[in-house]
Amino acid sequence: MNMAVIVPLLLFLILYFLIGVWANRYVKTSNNFLQEYFLGGRELGGFVLAMTLIATYGSASSFIGGPGVAYTTGLGWVLLSMAQLPTGYFVLMVLGKKFAIIARKNNYITIIDFLKDRYKSNIIVLISALSIIIFLFSSMIAQWVGGGRLIESLTGLSYQTSLLIFAVTVLVYVLIGGFRAVVLTDTAQGMVMLVGTIVLLIATIMAGGGLQSIMSKLTAENPNFVSPYGADRQLTSLYVSTFWILVGVGVIGLPQMAVRAMSYKDSKSMHRAIIIGTVVIGTIMFGMHLIGVLARGILPGIEIGDKVMPMLTLEVLSPVLAGFVLSAPMAAIMSTISSLLILVSSTVVKDIYLNFIKPNANEKQIKQTSFWVTMLIGAAVILFALNPPELLVWLNLFSFGGLESVFIWPIVLGLYWGKGNKYGAISSMIIGMSSYILFDRLYPNALGMHTVVLPILFSLITFILVSLASPSVGRRGTAG
Numbered sequence: 312m313n314m315a316v317i318v319p320l321l322l323f324l325i326l327y328f329l330i331g332v333w334a335n336r337y338v339k340t341s342n343n344f345l346q347e348y349f350l351g352g353r354e355l356g357g358f359v360l361a362m363t364l365i366a367t368y369g370s371a372s373s374f375i376g377g378p379g380v381a382y383t384t385g386l387g388w389v390l391l392s393m394a395q396l397p398t399g400y401f402v403l404m405v406l407g408k409k410f411a412i413i414a415r416k417n418n419y420i421t422i423i424d425f426l427k428d429r430y431k432s433n434i435i436v437l438i439s440a441l442s443i444i445i446f447l448f449s450s451m452i453a454q455w456v457g458g459g460r461l462i463e464s465l466t467g468l469s470y471q472t473s474l475l476i477f478a479v480t481v482l483v484y485v486l487i488g489g490f491r492a493v494v495l496t497d498t499a500q501g502m503v504m505l506v507g508t509i510v511l512l513i514a515t516i517m518a519g520g521g522l523q524s525i526m527s528k529l530t531a532e533n534p535n536f537v538s539p540y541g542a543d544r545q546l547t548s549l550y551v552s553t554f555w556i557l558v559g560v561g562v563i564g565l566p567q568m569a570v571r572a573m574s575y576k577d578s579k580s581m582h583r584a585i586i587i588g589t590v591v592i593g594t595i596m597f598g599m600h601l602i603g604v605l606a607r608g609i610l611p612g613i614e615i616g617d618k619v620m621p622m623l624t625l626e627v628l629s630p631v632l633a634g635f636v637l638s639a640p641m642a643a644i645m646s647t648i649s650s651l652l653i654l655v656s657s658t659v660v661k662d663i664y665l666n667f668i669k670p671n672a673n674e675k676q677i678k679q680t681s682f683w684v685t686m687l688i689g690a691a692v693i694l695f696a697l698n699p700p701e702l703l704v705w706l707n708l709f710s711f712g713g714l715e716s717v718f719i720w721p722i723v724l725g726l727y728w729g730k731g732n733k734y735g736a737i738s739s740m741i742i743g744m745s746s747y748i749l750f751d752r753l754y755p756n757a758l759g760m761h762t763v764v765l766p767i768l769f770s771l772i773t774f775i776l777v778s779l780a781s782p783s784v785g786r787r788g789t790a791g
Contacts, residue, residue, distance in 0.1 A: 316634040316637065319635045357582070360581070361587035376617060377603065380603070385533075385535060385542050389603075389604060390546075395559065395592060400585050401562060404585065414572075420657065423440060426439055433666070433667075443566055443654065444659070446710045453707045461641055478693045481645055507636040511624060512601065515602050515627055519605060525605050553763075564717070564720075567651060624637050659684045660677065709751060713751075716743035718740075731778045735775065735781065736778075738773045742773045
């Protein structure tokens with residue numbers, strides 16, 4: 312066990328815990344527990360908003376799984392990853408001001424609050440809640456696995472022990488501080504991600520004798536490593552361009568991203584967040600995936616892709632600096648899992664418990680239920696994470712595609728198209744969810760495109776046709 316590596320990580324974990332304790336005073340003294348615990352009182356400034364968007368989006372997939380795939384695929388995966396550059400821009404420009412105004416006016420706490428009020432349908436509430444629980448569960452498993460594998464690589468402990476250490480740490484600070492603790496730790500974690508990426512990229516290039524030397528080694532092994540098509544030429548132009556829908560435009564439909572558009576302070580904060588977020592996420596995604604490719608020229612023969620990033624860091628950096636840099640993926644994983652825990656917990660408490668089980672619950676009952684639900688969800692995810700997949704990036708991407716197929720059109724057209732109604736929304740969500748699962752299981756990457764493309768197209772056509780053919784009921788007139 313390398314204590315020089317572990318100590319910096321422990322210091323960051325202690326910092327995150329202290330932030331949770333500090334944020335807990337807001338939870339205790341707030342007059343509106345739901346708004347404070349699940350939205351941080353809607354007080355996010357531009358820099359904090361940008362960092363929480365980045366930290367929520369940047370996950371185990373970005374820092375562990377993504378570089379692992381790049382290691383086996385080559386520079387084509389770096390090109391593919393850059394489709395994520397405009398993520399924050401799309402979320403804030405499309406939802407941004409309009410979504411925030413409506414959310415404040417009607418006191419929405421979750422994305423399902425908006426959908427329920429917009430379409431006047433309890434069926435939409437149930438479909439939405441079911442979709443969030445199903446797809447975010449798989450995404451949370453990916454984060455637990457990433458955290459467990461990272462600690463396993465650093466300490467030599469068994470994967471199961473490492474997983475429990477990581478899970479308990481995250482659960483404690485989420486339970487204590489709620490959304491405010493999450494976004495404040497997101498800010499610290501976002502900065503660690505940025506600096507850690509830059510430091511590791513420079514160290515990797517130096518350790519490999521320069522870019523030219525590393526590229527020569529890759530070309531000698533397989534010329535396709537330095538082509539845009541991947542080691543096995545599996546990355547066709549059509550697949551790469553349609554992957555952009557999954558990690559670019561489609562992120563508007565991710566509830567964990569959309570809820571950030573409810574929580575910022577003012578328009579100035581939103582505009583600042585767009586600029587900061589685009590620059591930082593571009594740097595991180597390019598840097599981390601390029602590092603994954605370059606690692607092959609320094610440490611060939613790694614069998615488990617998810618171990619590439621920890622092993623490379625320990626190889627090219629001093630122990631203390633490695634501990635700092637490895638706190639970047641730890642930060643990414645912790646920030647994402649905490650955000651997902653808060654989102655799934657709010658879905659169960661606000662959208663199921665308060666809507667259908669106990670509408671008249673008092674503040675004390677809501678608090679107790681929120682804490683127990685968060686705890687039980689975390690425990691359930693741990694059980695599923697005990698037997699991890701080989702590359703966790705696919706779990707994360709499956710979650711992204713499923714959520715986008717369900718939510719993107721009810722959210723976007725619900726904001727901007729007055730003729731959209733509950734029949735169109737319900738049909739769109741059902742078609743989106745079912746077609747995505749069927750394509751993913753039976754015919755992935757249909758016609759050479761990413762699996763998400765046809766379900767999103769089918770759900771759009773369904774929404775429009777059914778809305779036009781059905782009675783115009785359940786509309787609030789939010790289109791502008």
